[in-house]
Structure formats: C-alpha cells, structure tokens
Amino acid sequence: MELQKRLGGVNIYLVGMMGAGKTTTGRILAQRLGYGFVDTDAVITEFRQRPIREIFAQEGEPAFRELEQQVLAQVSSYHHLVVATGGGIVLNPMNWSYLRHGIVVWLHVPLAVLCQRLRQDQERPLLQEQPLEERLSELLQARQYLYAQADLELRITAADTPETVCDRLWETLPSILKPIEPC
Numbered sequence: 067m068e069l070q071k072r073l074g075g076v077n078i079y080l081v082g083m084m085g086a087g088k089t090t091t092g093r094i095l096a097q098r099l100g101y102g103f104v105d106t107d108a109v110i111t112e113f114r115q116r117p118i119r120e121i122f123a124q125e126g127e128p129a130f131r132e133l134e135q136q137v138l139a140q141v142s143s144y145h146h147l148v149v150a151t152g153g154g155i156v157l158n159p160m161n162w163s164y165l166r167h168g169i170v171v172w173l174h175v176p177l178a179v180l181c182q183r184l185r186q187d188q189e190r191p192l193l194q195e196q197p198l199e200e201r202l203s204e205l206l207q208a209r210q211y212l213y214a215q216a217d218l219e220l221r222i223t224a225a226d227t228p229e230t231v232c233d234r235l236w237e238t239l240p241s242i243l244k245p246i247e248p249c
C-alpha cells in the first residue's frame with residue numbers, strides 16, 4: 067500500500083526494446099499496483115482492427131507512428147495506469163512530453179536474451195527481413211541513448227521472470243520518488 071500511496075496515481079510507462087517484456091511485465095505490475103493496464107500496440111490494433119504487421123505493410127511505418135503518438139497523448143490524460151509502450155515510442159521527441167507526465171522505466175534486457183525470446187517471432191514487422199541479431203543490434207544502437215533518458219533503468223538478466231522483474235521494480239521505484247514529508 068505504501069508504494070501506491072507514494073506514487074499518487076502517476077502513470078508508469080515501460081519502455082525498451084522489442085522483447086524486453088513490456089507487455090508481459092506491465093500486465094503483472096498493473097495487477098499488483100491495482101492500476102489499469104494499457105498496451106499502446108493493443109489499442110492501435112483494436113482501433114484499426116488489424117495486426118501491427120498489416121498496419122506497417124498497408125499504411126507504412128509513419129502512419130503507425132502517428133497512431134502511436136495519438137494513443138500516447140490520450141493515455142497520458144488518464145492516471146493510475148501502467149502503460150506498455152511499443153519499442154519505438156522513444157523515437158518521437160513529442161512522445162517524451164507525454165511520457166514525462168509519468169514515471170518512465172527502461173526494461174534493459176541484454177541482446178542475447180532478446181534474440182532468444184524473439185527467435186520465432188512473426189508479428190514484429192521490423193524484425194522480419196534481416197538476421198535477427200544483426201537487426202536488433204542495429205535498432206539498439208540507434209535507440210539506446212533514448213531509452214537511457216528514462217527515469218529508471220532496470221537491468222534484467224536471463225534468470226529474471228516477469229514476476230521477479232516486478233519484484234525488483236517494486237523495490238527500486240521508491241528510490242526515485244520524493245521522500246515522504248514528515249507529519
């Protein structure tokens with residue numbers, strides 16, 4: 067209860083590479099906090115009534131990024147939410163003005179672990195053409211400095227389950243919150 071009180075309803079935005087576990091961990095964290103859960107990709111999919119890979123193929127990445135920004139803008143007007151973002155949300159500087167309404171947490175997962183998790187993936191359009199490791203490495207290089215602008219970086223290992231990631235977040239979040247005012 068203490069953590070919820072100290073958060074005061076502020077949203078938590080999970081950022082990081084594809085496969086970092088934003089969607090999986092976000093859902094569990096929201097449940098533990100008694101927060102709502104929003105996945106920006108799921109909102110876009112629902113709105114367009116088709117999967118992300120089809121939106122990319124038929125409308126192009128810029129159209130997807132525009133939708134992503136609109137969804138984030140709307141979501142940021144609510145509170146008591148854990149928001150699992152798409153890995154590319156950090157690319158648009160305007161998105162940061164929305165992310166900054168809340169606490170931004172970077173789920174920092176080593177490349178080798180991402181590769182392992184995404185080996186069979188057929189849903190992420192940005193991973194379908196090049197060899198997986200090469201592509202992820204290229205994307206990480208281009209984005210790492212943006213993820214590093216998060217309020218909190220959580221370094222995750224291959225041994226971390228979604229539950230232990232939540233445990234570690236629970237323990238670490240207080241360190242970036244304002245100290246409790248004495249009564």
Ligand SMILES: Nc1ncnc2c1ncn2[C@@H]1O[C@H](COP(=O)(O)OP(=O)(O)O)[C@@H](O)[C@H]1O
Pocket residue numbers: 082083084085086087088089090091150183184226227228229231
């Ligand atoms: N901590 C974890 N340990 C093992 N597998 C995980 C973990 N977190 C996520 N996964 C798996 O990795 C894949 C990608 O997870 P997902 O939550 O979709 O990541 P993201 O939303 O960041 O792209 C899924 O198959 C998911 O079950």
Ligand SMILES: O=C(O)C1=C[C@@H](OP(=O)(O)O)[C@@H](O)[C@H](O)C1
Pocket residue numbers: 082083084085088089107118151152153154155189190191192
């Ligand atoms: O990194 C990216 O540019 C993307 C990440 C995906 O979400 P996840 O990070 O949840 O996989 C999804 O938004 C889209 O395929 C683009």
Ligand SMILES: [Mg+2]
Pocket residue numbers: 088089090105107150151152
């Ligand atoms: Mg996701």
